[in-house]
Amino acid sequence: MELRTALYDAHVKAGGKMVPFAGYCLPVQYEPTGVIKEHLAVRNQAGLFDVSHMGEILCQGKDALANLEKLLTNRFENMVDGQARYSLMCNEKGGVVDDLIVYKRKDNDYFIVVNAANKEKDFDWMLKHQFGDVKFENVSDQYSQIALQGPKAMDILRKLTKEEYIPTKYYHAVFDAVVGGMPCIVSKTGYTGEDGVELYLKNEYAEKMWDLLLENGKEEGLVPCGLGARDTLRMEASMPLYGHEMNDEITPLETGLNFAVKMDKPDFIGKAAIEAKGEPKIQRVGLKVVGRGIIREEQDVLLNGEIIGHTTSGTQAPFLNMPVGMALLDARYTEVGTKLEVDVRGRKVEVEIIPLPFYKRAK
Incomplete structure (x- = not known):
């Protein structure tokens, strides 16, 4: 039996064609819009996605940073509060356990977003390799995630929140934001190749936020979008997808993600194997x-x-x-x-x- 996100009823009401994906029942497209119109809406105006199936894991404690440096391929010691950073998590063979985004909330306190199909595997991997004073906590069930994407996305968002709650830079987030009167995290990130934000909020606010965004985005041509458009958009933008462009056998260097692999770090899981393989x-x-x-x-x-x-x-x-x-x-x-x-x-x-x-x- 597939799980349902807090937005399941909203999708059905909007004509979502529901399909199983990563253990959830999610819309692949909406009738009568369809994948192509949804895709073009994101390129030209704006689209709204339910990405609540993604996973969220907290990493906290005096040794949180040291754990991240050992677990992940990127560097994190020079991040400022609110900054996000893409990284890979490798196994001992240099293959990819998952790709993920790490947010620094404050010192010793990190918020990690992982892929839906991998969240249990990732959490188990983190627990298996943790050391010192650190606590990993899987909080995936506490959050819904809504992605507002497209050239008109920020115009829509500005109708519902103050400028101080909108991150000024790409790959940054405001953790104590309020949008439409609802507390949430506003992250300037996305998986479409367009401008926009991803909103993380408690499940009880999800449907209200979804409806509010659609209502306020009517003038801008905002439409709900399903998994089909999410995939065609990320493909056009050439963004890799776990299980396709990377997996437990393929190293990050082999799939062209060198920018997120700091081989000059003292160590990380998989570094020795990647070095031993030499030039990809x-x-x-x-x-x-x-x-x-x-x-x-x-x-x-x-x-x-x-x-x-x-x-x-x-x-x-x-x-x-x-x-x-x-x-x-x-x-x-x-x-x-x-x-x-x-x-x-x-x-x-x-x-x-x-x-x-x-x-x-x-x-």
């Missing part, structure tokens, strides 16, 4: 379909009939209006402009390597 022999690339067809994940990529890797994600990109995909390939054959083929259910579809990201919003 596989690399994540962007593919544009130049033949006919759409590529999906887990399809063989061929050069002159030889398999040189596999696709990790693929879709028709609605805003760019072309089929694209990401793939992990033998690093020797990853030059931009290289022509390859993808085996789509026995049919060879011609593709070309193009630079990532496919889409980047104009600042």
Whole structure:
């Protein structure tokens, strides 16, 4: 039996087509809008997403920072209060346990957001490797998360809150914000490639906040969006997804996440294995379909009939209006402009390597 977020009734009322995802029942799209219109609304106006299935874990105590430095690939000692930082959590082989975001609330007090399907696994991993004066607490059940994304997102938010509650910088959050009279965390983050915020709030406020945002966003063209648009948006923006572009076997360097891996740190779990592997022999690339067809994940990529890797994600990109995909390939054959083929259910579809990201919003 799938779990329901606090917004389940709101989705059904709005015409959400509910499907199982990461143990939850969530809308894949809304009728009659559909994935393409939802996607384009986020690129051109604004969209609203229920991401309450994501996990939240607290890390507190005198040794909280030391634990994070050992567990995670990024650095955290130079963060200011309210700052967020993306990181990977690796296993001893250098593979990725999960990718996550760490927020510093204050000294010795961190708020960690993890992927929905991994939250129990992540929490167990943290407990297994904790040391000293630290407490990890899984508070996922206490929070709903609503993402307001798109070029009009901040205009909508400003109708409901004071400027002091809106983070001025990307990857920063205000932890004691009030939006529409409701206490919440306002985080300038997202998974769409657009401007916007993610709001964390107690479950009891979720439906009221959802309705309030939709009501106040009518003029701006705000629409509710489902999992379908969330995936096509992150694909256009070339954002990696756990279980696709990374997993327990693939290192962060192999999937191009070097910016979040500080190899000059004294140590972190997986560092020795990543060093031992040396220069990555596989690399994540962007593919544009130049033949006919759409590529999906887990399809063989061929050069002159030889398999040189596999696709990790693929879709028709609605805003760019072309089929694209990401793939992990033998690093020797990853030059931009290289022509390859993808085996789509026995049919060879011609593709070309193009630079990532496919889409980047104009600042």
